[in-house]
């Protein structure tokens with residue numbers, strides 16, 4: 001299956017290249033970057049020094065079976081048209097096609113596997129929306145929690161992309177706990193659409209490069225026990241290749257921490273229940289560039305192509321990170 005990456009000079013594009021190059025069923029034939037055209041992949045993404053590929057201009061696109069599109073929001077319409085003409089399947093990583101009214105299937109196989117089978121247009125949800133949704137959906141579907149909840153989201157600096165900004169400058173960002181979006185983040189709408197609940201989200205920039213952690217505070221409709229919550233997660237995620245339930249009662253690593261997920265496609269989910277059973281605190285962690293973007297895209301493509309969803313995505317993360 002011939003694949004291209006459009007926007008390959010960015011952080012998501014670099015991760016797409018890494019995953020596509022290692023995927024046994026995909027052949028990377030083109031990676032575009034305007035700024036870096038003519039440069040070898042390793043000159044921009046040094047983990048890809050082994051890849052014998054140079055960036056090309058997005059003005060000339062090769063015909064491919066699948067194009068992964070990792071562009072900033074609102075790319076020029078003529079480029080989108082060129083992508084649509086060049087590729088049989090398009091997997092979009094930006095926010096422009098996340099509303100199902102666009103006709104794109106939602107690239108979250110855990111919830112939308114059936115609509116992904118044989119899909120030719122796929123849009124991957126936002127990284128924080130993915131983490132929060134995977135933590136919330138089983139609780140909402142089981143009718144355990146009120147449909148109005150709070151999401152405290154933390155994100156690493158790679159979430160803002162490769163383009164330098166004042167807020168991302170190391171002296172400003174390196175040790176920051178900057179609450180950059182206390183209310184109204186666009187991922188609130190994505191969570192609401194996917195889970196059928198109102199999600200009030202606060203986003204904080206934390207001193208990580210990779211990683212998203214969402215801490216959900218959900219009031220329960222009746223007093224619940226740990227077993228009620230565990231049963232809901234187990235029922236929802238039995239057999240899911242990339243969801244791990246992490247709920248240890250002792251030790252250092254009792255709840256999900258994104259540092260151990262770097263580079264992998266896993267989502268770790270854990271939880272605690274208040275003594276009176278009136279609140280569930282659900283924690284999810286993932287790598288924003290993998291399960292929150294490039295890995296979610298490849299997993300969705302695997303589902304669309306009828307391949308095992310794990311194909312090319314087995315890397316488990318590192319410890320110590």
Ligand SMILES: NC(=O)c1ccc[n+]([C@@H]2O[C@H](COP(=O)([O-])OP(=O)(O)OC[C@H]3O[C@@H](n4cnc5c(N)ncnc54)[C@H](OP(=O)(O)O)[C@@H]3O)[C@@H](O)[C@H]2O)c1
Nearest residue numbers: 007009010011012033034035070071094159161162288293
């Ligand atoms: N970073 C994350 O954690 C994350 C997670 C989930 C989703 N996303 C979404 O994924 C998309 C890419 O994010 P990113 O973090 O990888 O951004 P990025 O690092 O800024 O990369 C964007 C890439 O697109 C290219 N580009 C920009 N404008 C273009 C245009 N008009 N025509 C052609 N190419 C253009 C860039 O420049 P060159 O062509 O000069 O190389 C670059 O290669 C965004 O929509 C973002 O919201 C990001």
